[in-house]
Amino acid sequence: MQRLQLEDVVKIYADKTAVNQISLQVEEGEIYGLLGANGAGKTTTMRMVLGLIYPDDGTILYNGKPYNKELRHIMGYLPEERGLYPKVKVSEQISYLAQLRGMSAKDADKSLKYWLERFEVPDYYDKKIEELSKGNQQKMGFIAAVVHDPQILILDEAFSGLDPVNVELLKSTVKELRDKGTSILFSTHRMEHVEELCRNITILHRSNTVVKGNLKDIKSKYPREEVVLGTSGEVQGLDSLPGVTAVERTEDGYSIRISHIDAAQNILNTAMSQSVIHRFEVKEPTLNQIFIKAVGESNE
Ligand SMILES: Nc1ncnc2c1ncn2[C@@H]1O[C@H](COP(=O)(O)OP(=O)(O)OP(=O)(O)O)[C@@H](O)[C@H]1O
Numbered sequence: 001m002q003r004l005q006l007e008d009v010v011k012i013y014a015d016k017t018a019v020n021q022i023s024l025q026v027e028e029g030e031i032y033g034l035l036g037a038n039g040a041g042k043t044t045t046m047r048m049v050l051g052l053i054y055p056d057d058g059t060i061l062y063n064g065k066p067y068n069k070e071l072r073h074i075m076g077y078l079p080e081e082r083g084l085y086p087k088v089k090v091s092e093q094i095s096y097l098a099q100l101r102g103m104s105a106k107d108a109d110k111s112l113k114y115w116l117e118r119f120e121v122p123d124y125y126d127k128k129i130e131e132l133s134k135g136n137q138q139k140m141g142f143i144a145a146v147v148h149d150p151q152i153l154i155l156d157e158a159f160s161g162l163d164p165v166n167v168e169l170l171k172s173t174v175k176e177l178r179d180k181g182t183s184i185l186f187s188t189h190r191m192e193h194v195e196e197l198c199r200n201i202t203i204l205h206r207s208n209t210v211v212k213g214n215l216k217d218i219k220s221k222y223p224r225e226e227v228v229l230g231t232s233g234e235v236q237g238l239d240s241l242p243g244v245t246a247v248e249r250t251e252d253g254y255s256i257r258i259s260h261i262d263a264a265q266n267i268l269n270t271a272m273s274q275s276v277i278h279r280f281e282v283k284e285p286t287l288n289q290i291f292i293k294a295v296g297e298s299n300e
Contacts, residue, residue: 005026028151030200049154087130142173201218203294226256235270
């Protein structure tokens with residue numbers, strides 16, 4: 001089922017088009033990656049989905065229906081900038097936010113306690129936000145976004161400021177929410193997180209959609225331009241093979257840039273005639289490479 005649908009959504013600020021005809025669909029139990037360079041239009045898109053600002057054109061549907069105020073109860077938002085009041089206690093603040101989203105005081109308290117236990121910080125219940133470290137404030141922001149068990153969760157740089165252990169903790173929580181059916185709009189500049197979590201993505205650049213679709217399909221359409229070669233010793237003449245554009249020595253062999261897939265076979269033959277091969281891989285482009293390429297091409 002489609003939880004969230006954007007069709008040709010436009011937002012214009014004075015003479016600046018911040019979002020130009022974005023269309024995307026997020027299904028039940030899906031994490032959708034919303035990516036883009038700085039100023040591309042991601043936050044504006046998320047704020048429109050949340051009903052904080054209105055689109056100038058296009059439609060946004062939630063479970064097939066247009067926006068109404070009750071939808072606040074089924075949406076959760078972790079903004080990029082800190083959204084919690086520094087001087088207010090975690091318990092008061094998160095419980096208040098949960099009640100604004102339709103929970104009873106008792107259920108809100110129960111859910112908050114569950115999440116604090118889950119993140120192994122039950123003692124934060126009575127702490128003020130300002131007493132917590134930056135990373136732990138981020139965790140409280142995450143709890144504030146999920147405490148009322150939203151159907152649609154919007155995460156903007158959810159893992160920023162977290163140490164690697166906490167990144168893993170939040171990542172596994174996000175996956176669990178997805179598996180329970182939550183639809184997640186996930187925005188980040190960290191492409192490796194997108195590769196791990198998202199099925200479909202949109203890359204925005206200067207308000208326009210420059211790449212959109214299933215991440216695996218997108219990757220298969222971009223040419224493979226890197227060969228990783230593990231060898232027992234040196235291999236001569238790799239840089240003069242046709243289609244080889246750059247050769248770099250690595251710890252255990254070579255990283256070779258190619259302009260065409262046909263070059264891979266010649267590389268393998270050349271290497272085999274001179275050395276024992278313990279690794280040969282024609283690498284799929286990373287999302288980072290695809291992002292840089294797509295944004296660069298659209299600049300041109
Ligand atoms: N309230 C506003 N008034 C005027 N222009 C705005 C406003 N909010 C955003 N913009 C402009 O709209 C464009 C998109 O901004 P937006 O904040 O959506 O980008 P973003 O993709 O979230 O960027 P970042 O990765 O830097 O957070 C930018 O050019 C920005 O300057």
